[in-house]
Amino acid sequence: MAEWIDAATASERLGIKPATLYAYVSRGVLQRRHGEDGRRSLFSAEEIERLARRGRPRNQRPELVIESAITALGVDRPYYRGLDILSLAGLARFETVAEWLWTGDPTVWPPTRPTTLNAPTASTTAPSTSTADPGIPAGSAEDPVASAGGPGSLRTSSGGPADEVVPTHYPNIARNPGASTGDHGPTIDPGLPGDSGASSGDLGTPVVSTSDAGKSRGTASFTDSVDVPDGAPVAGEHGARRGRGPEVGGRRRMAAPAAWRCEPEALEAAVAAQRGLPADLLPLDRLQVITTVLGASDSLRHQLDPASVTETGRRMIAGLVDALPQLSEPSGDSIAARLWSRLCPSPATPALLTALEGALVLLADHELAASTLAARVAASAKADPYAVVLTGLGVLGGPLHGGASYGAERLLAEIAAPHQAARVVTERVRRGERIPGFGHSVYKNGDARGALLLDLVRTAAPGHERIAAGDALLAEMRRRRLPDRNVDFALAVLTAVTGMVSGAGEAIFAVARAAGWLAHAMEEYHRGSLLRLRASYTGPPTK
Known part of the structure; x- marks a missing residue:
């Protein structure tokens, strides 16, 4: 044996x-x-x-390994401090997820939940076949996963899946029953004290390698709630669904964190700094200008203790969004609602706003992606949080990283009608070009984040002609046995369906990932030593 x-x-x-x-x-x-x-x-x-x-496998150089407690990469998705992001996207607010990444403090989640929920049971459309531990460190490449599987549902007092927008009653985190066979990763048990489903114990945050993380502790306050119309899509582990949530005056309620706001003087300076820029400048380029000005305006930027960095993160991300040119009226006070008003001239529908919120959650972190590694190096030198984010932004725009969403956006724009998908793919294959939005160096069998985001968009805008164009492109890629879609492709579909401005996908990516960069920065501030890589010299002999 x-x-x-x-x-x-x-x-x-x-x-x-x-x-x-x-x-x-x-x-x-x-x-x-x-x-x-x-x-x-x-x-x-x-x-x-x-x-x-x-001995060591041949032809494999030693890897840079950084111990981190923030994000683990599973077979087809990341886990934020042990939580499957497919259980959060479409349910949790971006601000709450950012606080979770920064602090790992279970009190960031709302402490109460309703006693009555009227939601149908979610069905499993594509169970995961993962046999890997979410703590396995993978390569440092970036962002696509596939497969729509996920752990069990958020459970309600009635036994059905929760239709709340955020998971509740932490720190109860348990594995899905399938975990013993390796089918699923950690999931949430939101059982109330005394519930048969409640688990005991602490978060048990894993320490994983080649990932970004932050070990600081802080507490977010929750002061109000936001109305969400019945019928808006709510994502379960395997996609979006419609349903009725907790009844409060005929409307569902979802917890909202205390408002994230930038100092008015800093915001005015960031807006003024853009007045001489070209009107058609891409949002990502504007974000780099905004970050620089916000940093120069913040006298507290050199405070690197966890609580101070958390406060800086709230001000900074709010400023990044609010300083962009406003194109429409925001439908709410959340980061997602305000970002929509800066990227889209049309007002947000509740369903599409949920999809945008889901995208922010899905993109908030992804272990040691290229931009995150750069951000960690900057933080290890004790660069302030604004300099850390500016470093990340400089790397993010590359076409092999966050810039892939812009490439996918332009690719989709070439397909005016579904029948044109074959021609568009053929031309790129003939030129030997990569097809943006497809394939991933970590998730070889597809990107579960992309699958979930596409589900949210399809539910929010059924029958939309841009979804039909995207589906035709997916079918053509499958026909040629080319790599599966990733989250960049889903982001391009979202921006096309909503009618957002050119380059909106990169901006969504950047605002979301700023949360992850700051989490990694906190970890480096805590570690207190410089990340100093060494080169393998291949030049002429030294004399």
């Missing part, structure tokens, strides 16, 4: 750190299975012994 050993024993035998052990798993060097408890990773003793005798 085969002998299985735990990660600590395997690491000791190989003489490596656990982070490197998981890196071997992510690269296919080692196989791993889950223990009976669904939490421990077990390795074949025979395989570990063979690798120990053979």
Whole structure:
């Protein structure tokens, strides 16, 4: 009978750190299975012994490994401090998720929930086949995942899935029953004290490698609520659905954090700094100007303790949004509602605003993406939070990172009618070009974030001609057996359906990811040492 050993024993035998052990798993060097408890990773003793005798895999350079407690990458999705983002997108407010990334404090989630919910049970459309631990560190590439599977539903007092917009009653976090077989990652148990479904214990935030994180602690206050019309789409783990939520005067209620606002003087300066810029300048370029001015206007920017950085993060992200030129009236006070009014000349519908909110949540962090690594290096040198975000913005616009959404946006614009999809793909394949919005270096079998965001958009705008064009493009890519869509493609569909300005996808990406960059910055501030990479010299011999 085969002998299985735990990660600590395997690491000791190989003489490596656990982070490197998981890196071997992510690269296919080692196989791993889950223990009976669904939490421990077990390795074949025979395989570990063979690798120990053979030594480091050939042609593989040592990886930069950074221990982090923020985001773990699963087979097709990330987990924010242990929480499956498919359980949050379309349900949680972006501001709340940002606070969660920054602090890991369960009190950021609303402490109460309604006693009556009238929601149908969500069905599982595409269960995950993941056999990987969400703590496996993967490569540092960026953003697409596929597969629409996910852990169990948020449970209500009546036993059905919750239709609330945010998960409640933390710190109860438990694994889905399928976790013991490795089918699902950690999920939320929002059971009330005394509920049979409630779990006990703390968050058990995992420490994972090659990821961005922040270990600071802070508390967000929740002071009001926001009306959401019945019938607006609410996302479950596998997509969007319509339903009725908690009844408060015939309307659902969702918790909202205390308002995020930038100082008026700083906001005025950031707006004034853009007056000489070209009118058609892309939003991402404006965000770099805005960040610089906001930083220069903030006398508290050099306060690097966790509470101060959290406050700076709220002011900064609010300023990034509010300083963009306003195109329509915001439908609410949330970051999502205000960002919509800066990117779209038409007023937001509740359903499409939910999709935008979901996009912000899905894009808030993604482990050690290229921009996040750059942001962490800046933070390790004790650069202030504005400089950290400015560093991230400089990297994000590259076409192999956040700029891919702009490429996907332009690609979709070339398809005026569904029958043109074949020609558009053929031309790019003939020129040997990458097709933006498709494929991902981490999620080889597709991007679950993209699947969920597309579901939210389809539910919000059924039959829209831009969705039909996107579906034709998806079909053509499948016909050619080319890579599956990623979150950049879904973001391009969202901006096309809503009629947002050119480059809106990059701006959504940047505003969302600023939350992740600041979480990573907090972790580097806490670590207190400079990230100093070394080069492998390949030049002429030294003399």
